[in-house]
Amino acid sequence: MNISMAAEQSGVSAKMIRYYESIGLIEAADRRDNGYRDYGDTEVAMLQFVRRTRDLGFSLDEVASLLTLWRNRRRSSREVRRLAEKHLADIDARIADMRAVSRTLKRLVHACHGDDRPECPILDDLAATPVTTTTKHTRKPRRARKAK
Amino acid sequence: MNISMAAEQSGVSAKMIRYYESIGLIEAADRRDNGYRDYGDTEVAMLQFVRRTRDLGFSLDEVASLLTLWRNRRRSSREVRRLAEKHLADIDARIADMRAVSRTLKRLVHACHGDDRPECPILDDLAATPVTTTTKHTRKPRRARKAK
DNA sequence: GTTGACCTTCCTATTGTGGGAAGGTGCAGA
DNA sequence: TCTGCACCTTCCCACAATAGGAAGGTCAAC
16 A cells, blocks of 8 residues: 555554654565555554554654564563653653642742733742752653644 | 853853844843853843743743743733743643553553563553543643753 | 963754655546 | 646755854963
């Protein structure tokens, strides 16, 4: 099948399929005589795997590792679990950070009357208070993909 | 004072100060005879405002709006609050998304024994299940800054 | 003078995705 | 057979926000 069909069935855009191929994340697709890429059910299944993994917020580097493990019949589930745990810890740390930000913003929004007057505790706070964070380690800017 | 001093006092790197100036987020600094940028306490206070606002995850576009409001004596607090509320809703939506991802990952990690055997529910899931999301609207990839 | 710590501008990379141009291909209808 | 349209190809650009570094000027202490 053509790339647009594979895109539709896998949920990965044609643009991204070509990109993933170009960076070596997935193997180069077979080509037909006219130069068009040709996909079968196996390839679509792999693209779905990538899609799902991306949806869970794994980076392309992590997707590559997971793909390797997926293809390897003699892998140990330990390694897969370690990857997932690491990613999970990462996500939970980011959630904690964002919740701290959310709490601060809620407090500020409540303190501001939001009318025609210029007095605004939000701006006062922005000009003064240092931010409160809950985690100290460096977070990677990894995030879950947009919900369709 | 020199740019590195202003960076130290504001928490915004010299690199970023120049960048903010280049995109017009902040006004061009005064220059001394040797061409060096020169900063005073007013400028440092403004940089701190930017820093704090970025820490709360506002985009540079939003920072620009907030800066304008901050400088405007006759602003209405309504507008500030509206911006903060919008950003807050955005953050909360992203937290909800990430919590859904976190729950899924936790479930998968628990289901995987993580030993030498190759059987792995994590990979099985990645190959099969569609992702569960809680929000339907498009989320912007905005995020809180790294905790120092 | 020389050294070292500043400063300047300019270019590059990052991550993952989308947009679009320029040109080839395939198929359906007139 | 021609025409049009919907595909396909590669290649380049843009985004957001930041960091790294090169090449060169400046300043202050020794």
